[in-house]
Amino acid sequence: MESKKQETLVRGPWHEEEDERLVKFVTLLGERRWDSLATVSGLKRSGKSCRLRWMNYLNPKLKHGPMSSEEVRIILQLHALWGNKWxxxxxxxxxxxxxxxxxYWRTHFRKKEEAQNCDKIIDWRGNKGEELFHKYKETEIMRTKVTSQEHGFDETVKESNQRTMESGQETNGGICETESFGIMNSPYENRISDWISEISTDQSEANVSEGSSSENNINNASWWFQETRDFEEFSCSLWS
DNA sequence: AATGGCCCCAACCGCCGTTTC
DNA sequence: AGAAACGGCGGTTGGGGCCAT
Known part of the structure; x- marks a missing residue:
């Protein structure tokens, strides 16, 4: 039974229609119970695969684009503190x-760290590579002083930023400011937004236009949907 | 133009902790 | 309380694209 189910599962790259369908059902049902969502949506994907696709690609909260130097700085600092706690x-x-x-880490830093044994890094982006990596190593040393993880992180980064400011180097004053990063308004995000607005303005159309199996799926979804939360609540949890 | 090597990243895998029944 | 299902995490892989030759 289980193996038969496995056989019918699609693997590999996602297609646009699958993405649209997944976005539609996540919007409807929320980011939870991925196995049920996968079944109900009619996607021939595992729940895990659906979750991954959403979390890593389709979620409109995601940025799509190159890392800023500030983000890179944070990655370096936090990796120094926490290691591979991605x-x-x-x-x-x-x-x-x-x-x-x-x-990103594996591509840009791991080899450099291995090759140069942590002592030096080439100017990987034509800007502050060496400086950033130096800070990274500094922070790595400081990690050894940390006793409490959460407390240690906050204090260490504060200290690090304080020192950076005192030495007159460029800084934005702390990690919290990453909250203010703008979401890039890429064509991709626009498409997602379009899908979502289609869903919220015309959910009934989905029942009619997507064939009998989808109709059943959506009908199947409704009982479960009503059992959990209402649509407003989902919208808030997803998009706010 | 062909091709081989490398880089990047989406997707998968396996394990483990948590939640649900 | 225990088993099953679910979800999260870190590591790994495979394929597409780019670039040098």
Missing amino acids: SKIARRLPGRTDNEIKN
């Missing part, structure tokens, strides 16, 4: 995913 680091970088940060 999800933890990602929580400090609104709009960035653990996967993205992990990939």
